[in-house]
Amino acid sequence: MKGTVFHGPHDVRVERVDDPALQTPTDALVRITRAGICGSDLHFYHGAFPIEPGFVLGHEGVGVIEEVGAGVEHLKKGQRVVVSGLVACGRCFFCRRGQPSQCAESGSAVFGYGSSSAGKLGWLGGEQSEAVRVPMADYTCYPLPDAIDDDSAVFLADILPTAFFGATNGNIRPGDTVAIFGCGPVGLCAVMTAKLFGPAEIIAVDSIPYRLELASKLGAIGVDTETANQTILDRTEGRGADVTIEAVGNESALTAAIMSVRGGGTVSAIGAFAAPSFNFPIGYAFMRDLTLKAGLANINAHIPQLSRLIEKGTLNPRPLISHIMPLSEAAKGYEIFNARKDNVMKVLLKP
Ligand SMILES: [Zn+2]
Ligand SMILES: [Zn+2]
Structure with a gap:
């Protein structure tokens, strides 16, 4: 598949990378249909986080479930989901208290965050790509109602x-x-x-x-x-x-x-x-x-209520979208976002 690979400061390239595959029974594979470039991705872009080159960026994704492991209880193939930027189990002490950002099982793992903040689960492939392996999928993926389109749903993955x-x-x-x-x-x-x-x-x-x-x-x-x-x-x-x-x-x-x-x-x-x-x-x-x-937001815990507010029209993130670009132009998306060119606000990528 193709993914947006970090090579070094101001150097990201869309290139062929290994296809993700299920690794544990609670994983799901999600085919990405829309991804966001986040302000925090610019920290990598600037070389401000001590990270190693070679990983796929991105922690804001929406897509369709392609495959689920035997231990996934609430998701099925073909379902449209938003993938929380934060991986969490939904069952530990912290998750039960509504604090998935402190999840004891995932170690606060975030997609596309290279080495330093990789958490217990190691490197997790990013979502500025064609597909992603989602650990602890039941609590990390959230099924989307039809009323929320992909562009709006990206905002549920992190920034909203x-x-x-x-x-x-x-x-x-x-x-x-x-x-x-x-x-x-x-x-x-x-x-x-x-x-x-x-x-x-x-x-x-x-x-x-x-x-x-x-x-x-x-x-x-x-x-x-x-x-x-x-x-x-x-x-x-x-x-x-x-x-x-x-x-x-x-x-x-x-x-x-x-x-x-x-x-x-x-x-x-x-x-x-x-x-x-x-x-x-x-x-x-x-x-x-x-x-x-x-703090790092308790994303997974907030998604259901915010999804409902978008669905009913109380929240509308669409005015923040300034660019929707093909995934192949991710490098250009980073450049525009970084330079604040072209009245840029939110840049979305379409695989
Ligand atoms: Zn983000
Ligand atoms: Zn947990």
Whole structure:
């Protein structure tokens, strides 16, 4: 089959790789019909994660079940599914508590994540490819209703649950002011999911005008990074936002999120950090009585409710799709996404 192979920084190529095959009874094989390129894939692209070349990228996929192992109970050949970016068993202590990101059986394994974060299951082939082997398939695949098309369903594999997780962690209450740092695809999904909790105002922060424009179309107040802190103070009688959500994954965005929240407020970080640590303003956080929540989203646990919200029209991720390209042009997709050319937002690949 063909897959998008990482060769090194700024070098991904679509080439022939081994066909995936079932390895354990709880595996399924999924023929991919749509895949996403994620902001976190750009960390590989930049060489920011210590990884080895040669693996297939991608952790956002939708497809059709082609084969299931003897131990798969709830899936059958021909079923349309979204594959959660995160592999989880659905049965361990953590999965039963709704925390599949801490799954004891999978070791928080993510598709297409090379070596360093490969988890207990070792390297898992990525989904920017024609097919993928899905371990622990019963809880990692989610059958899709007909009303959700492939393009929208890709958002369920990672970024919509990630954004929802961020909004949930923010403990947004009706009437709150929420500030979201970063208006890439995850940040804009955070705008959409924050709205589910009834805030009075959502302030979306970025430095790129077309991204702010899209944030405004989704109902947020778009503000440039340079003036964000002042605007947030001005709109909250000098207090700061009740909740800030960091959706970039770097130190400056997280610091800005911490410095823009009110005393007693909550900072929710969902951007995938390439750096293992950063200078945390603990003295400031202590004096301001802040809560910081950060984490890999519990994707598998959130997919059913978000699927229902897309199906009923409450959530609509389609406006975020800027490019749908054939899989063979994945390298070009990465280049466009990385360079923020062509008003790029979400790039989808079609095998
Ligand atoms: Zn992702
Ligand atoms: Zn588990």
